[in-house]
Amino acid sequence: MKKTLGRLALSLLPLPLLAAAPVSTAEKMRDEALAGDKVAWDIVEDLTTEVGPRLAGTEAEERARQWAVKRLKALGFHNVHIEDATMATWVRGAETAEIVSPFPQRIVVAALGGSGATPPQGVTAQVVGFDSIDALRAAPAEAVKGRIVFVSHAMQPNQDGSGYGYYGAVRRSAPAVGAQKGAVAVIIRSLGTDYHRNPHTGLTNWGAVTPIAAGALPIPDAENLERMLKRSHNVTMHLILTPRFVGNTATGNVIAEVPGTDPSAGTILVGGHLDSWDLGTGAIDDASGVAIVTAAARRVMEAGRPRRTVRIIWFGDEETGGAGSRAYFAAHRQENVVFVAESDFGADRVWRFVPGFAEANKPLADRIAEALFPLGINRAAGEVEAGADLGAWVQAGSAGADLGQDGTRYFDYHHTPDDTLDKVDPAQLRQNVAAWTAMLSLVANAPESIAKLPPRPARRQ
Numbered sequence: 063m064k065k066t067l068g069r070l071a072l073s074l075l076p077l078p079l080l081a082a083a084p085v086s087t088a089e090k091m092r093d094e095a096l097a098g099d100k101v102a103w104d105i106v107e108d109l110t111t112e113v114g115p116r117l118a119g120t121e122a123e124e125r126a127r128q129w130a131v132k133r134l135k136a137l138g139f140h141n142v143h144i145e146d147a148t149m150a151t152w153v154r155g156a157e158t159a160e161i162v163s164p165f166p167q168r169i170v171v172a173a174l175g176g177s178g179a180t181p182p183q184g185v186t187a188q189v190v191g192f193d194s195i196d197a198l199r200a201a202p203a204e205a206v207k208g209r210i211v212f213v214s215h216a217m218q219p220n221q222d223g224s225g226y227g228y229y230g231a232v233r234r235s236a237p238a239v240g241a242q243k244g245a246v247a248v249i250i251r252s253l254g255t256d257y258h259r260n261p262h263t264g265l266t267n268w269g270a271v272t273p274i275a276a277g278a279l280p281i282p283d284a285e286n287l288e289r290m291l292k293r294s295h296n297v298t299m300h301l302i303l304t305p306r307f308v309g310n311t312a313t314g315n316v317i318a319e320v321p322g323t324d325p326s327a328g329t330i331l332v333g334g335h336l337d338s339w340d341l342g343t344g345a346i347d348d349a350s351g352v353a354i355v356t357a358a359a360r361r362v363m364e365a366g367r368p369r370r371t372v373r374i375i376w377f378g379d380e381e382t383g384g385a386g387s388r389a390y391f392a393a394h395r396q397e398n399v400v401f402v403a404e405s406d407f408g409a410d411r412v413w414r415f416v417p418g419f420a421e422a423n424k425p426l427a428d429r430i431a432e433a434l435f436p437l438g439i440n441r442a443a444g445e446v447e448a449g450a451d452l453g454a455w456v457q458a459g460s461a462g463a464d465l466g467q468d469g470t471r472y473f474d475y476h477h478t479p480d481d482t483l484d485k486v487d488p489a490q491l492r493q494n495v496a497a498w499t500a501m502l503s504l505v506a507n508a509p510e511s512i513a514k515l516p517p518r519p520a521r522r523q
């Protein structure tokens with residue numbers, strides 16, 4: 063009888079159609095970020111509008127540091143300051159390319175970072191083409207000497223961006239290989255996946271080799287040149303590239319903190335880079351990255367003082383050599399940094415979580431994974447990289463994690479004049495902030511200790 067009455071009474075209650083499980087603080091913060099974060103968008107919009115391009119070591123990067131200090135203070139962070147570093151600074155000069163014969167026409171070119179220069183009046187030479195860096199490596203020096211070398215590749219878009227690592231040797235190494243074989247200049251098919259008429263710049267490495275002029279062609283221009291090389295054995299190009307090194311100048315990292323309550327629990331480092339290439343306004347690379355980690359850290363701060371200090375670092379000179387991250391690691395390596403994570407792969411949605419914790423911290427990794435599932439983020443195995451600026455810390459044994467962003471369209475804009483605010487999707491940016499907020503909140507407040515891992519050698523690119 064009682065049972066029936068009980069059932070009846072229950073059935074009369076105004077039950078919600080969908081009963082909810084209890085929601086943790088991290089989940090609540092995640093959902094609020096997803097629904098309405100404005101902090102990240104405002105950083106990207108204001109930095110790209112008020113500063114714009116900010117090539118490392120230049121006056122523009124210095125202005126960006128001053129801008130960053132003002133913004134981070136206005137957001138209420140503690141201990142906002144700049145830590146200086148110095149770097150050898152490179153700046154772009156004149157750049158033109160023209161096919162002289164047999165099909166005369168102008169083509170588009172941009173110097174690669176670190177490129178040497180042609181004489182001011184340029185060089186005119188026969189073009190010799192290679193479909194890969196391996197083909198260039200295999201070529202005898204006499205096929206290259208005195209010529210302009212053109213190197214192509216077959217990079218395709220993919221979700222994890224791994225094509226950039228695989229084909230990246232064309233940009234990073236082909237100019238030095240060409241120089242060693244006596245080329246007068248090296249031009250490459252841009253490391254990109256778009257058919258805009260935009261060259262993709264980026265750093266090239268010389269090692270001990272004396273730099274020569276090195277540039278990138280937009281993909282439509284590279285394919286045009288490939289067609290010419292199939293039609294003629296004597297394609298001649300006139301190339302002017304006059305970038306130069308201006309000596310040592312200042313760069314620096316901008317730092318801000320959310321102070322923790324328990325210094326013995328260790329410090330968390332999150333970051334991205336403040337500098338950008340000079341062709342665009344650096345919206346996806348990497349205003350978005352610094353904006354995402356900063357917006358998430360601010361949500362952690364607003365929720366009440368966390369157990370661990372969260373330190374935000376907007377690194378200088380990621381793009382042209384890494385002077386900022388080297389200086390930071392050298393100055394702070396003795397500190398008890400228990401966790402690091404970096405955002406430097408654009409502004410599109412996070413699709414995978416790669417945890418890099420010691421076995422003892424599997425429960426913490428599980429809690430983060432559970433908080434990320436509702437954002438459409440799956441947990442993946444793999445070695446955490448933590449990016450160019452914080453990778454040294456995971457190599458030294460700090461725990462870390464990668465929140466992998468969708469890279470399918472990243473290399474349509476990467477390092478081009480097209481890296482501008484309109485490429486940032488506000489909804490996907492908020493999804494990033496939501497994921498970072500959940501992860502940071504759980505790590506910063508974890509009651510257990512966060513263990514170190516065995517040091518590991520640096521990954522080879």
Ligand SMILES: [Zn+2]
Binds near residue numbers: 380
């Ligand atoms: Zn970047």
